[in-house]
Amino acid sequence: xxxxxxxxxxxxxxFVGVQALKGVSLSLNPGEIHxxxxxxxxxxxxxxxxxxxxxxxxxxxxxxxxxxxxxxSPIEAIANGIQVIYQDFSVFPNLTxxxxxxxxxxxxxxxxxxxxxxxxxxxxESLAKINFSIDLDAYVSTLTVAEKQMIAISRALMFNTKLxxxxxxxxxxxxxxxxxxxxxxxxxxxxGIAILFVSxxxxxVFEISEFFTILRNGSVVASGETKDLDSKKFxxxxxxxxxxxx
Ligand code: ADP
Ligand code: MG
Numbered sequence: 001x002x003x004x005x006x007x008x009x010x011x012x013x014x015f016v017g018v019q020a021l022k023g024v025s026l027s028l029n030p031g032e033i034h035x036x037x038x039x040x041x042x043x044x045x046x047x048x049x050x051x052x053x054x055x056x057x058x059x060x061x062x063x064x065x066x067x068x069x070x071x072x073s074p075i076e077a078i079a080n081g082i083q084v085i086y087q088d089f090s091v092f093p094n095l096t097x098x099x100x101x102x103x104x105x106x107x108x109x110x111x112x113x114x115x116x117x118x119x120x121x122x123x124x125e126s127l128a129k130i131n132f133s134i135d136l137d138a139y140v141s142t143l144t145v146a147e148k149q150m151i152a153i154s155r156a157l158m159f160n161t162k163l164x165x166x167x168x169x170x171x172x173x174x175x176x177x178x179x180x181x182x183x184x185x186x187x188x189x190x191x192g193i194a195i196l197f198v199s200x201x202x203x204x205v206f207e208i209s210e211f212f213t214i215l216r217n218g219s220v221v222a223s224g225e226t227k228d229l230d231s232k233k234f235x236x237x238x239x240x241x242x243x244x245x246x
Pocket of ligand 2: 044045046
């Protein structure tokens with residue numbers, strides 16, 4: 001196999017009084033759906049902040065397409081096609097869909113003025129990539145949670161995106177909306193985009209991921225192909241406790 005899209009190599013991260021990550025290594029290939037699982041406080045969000053350049057690792061490094069990065073900025077992450085969709089989707093409710101889509105990409109382009117005609121075209125293309133249709137002039141405050149998430153995904157796709165990281169994306173979704181999100185994830189996969197899906201829900205890991213990494217107290221306790229995982233093993237890796245038969 002080639003160098004892969006992304007590798008985290010022996011990533012450590014300490015905060016004052018807390019060792020949040022203790023040597024985390026994982027790798028991701030293009031078009032791969034990889035689930036990062038772990039209970040609350042296991043280090044999932046810290047790891048994605050390192051991958052997206054928000055935090056620098058205390059020790060360890062990233063490799064993107066075979067190139068090694070010690071320190072890594074959010075701008076470099078975006079330039080390397082890495083996009084994160086946070087739990088709150090980082091959308092601006094008092095702006096329209098179009099304005100939300102325009103904001104991010106114009107900032108990244110460092111253009112001074114928004115070329116609305118050009119933006120509208122780019123926005124329409126990015127919505128089409130996930131077969132999502134919405135009134136570009138609607139205010140985001142009027143949309144459902146799932147629609148806001150679609151806006152965040154469309155916005156992520158306005159860049160030359162290679163990897164989309166979704167931090168616990170299903171928290172506020174209905175079962176039907178989760179299904180729709182999973183369909184979109186599969187569509188992104190078809191386009192060669194890798195997905196790092198952060199979740200602590202067993203059924204979601206089994207349903208959508210091909211590969212998994214489970215963190216516990218900042219360390220990788222298990223990783224591999226999801227087809228080799230079962231619910232007993234999953235709950236043991238997550239908690240460190242044997243599953244008790246009732
Ligand atoms: P998860 O996303 O899996 O719930 P986090 O990565 O948010 O876990 O947190 C891992 C550990 O690091 C927790 O003990 C948390 O309290 C701690 N932590 C996370 N961010 C910070 C920070 N900025 N400052 C201090 N401690 C932090
Ligand atoms: Mg988290």
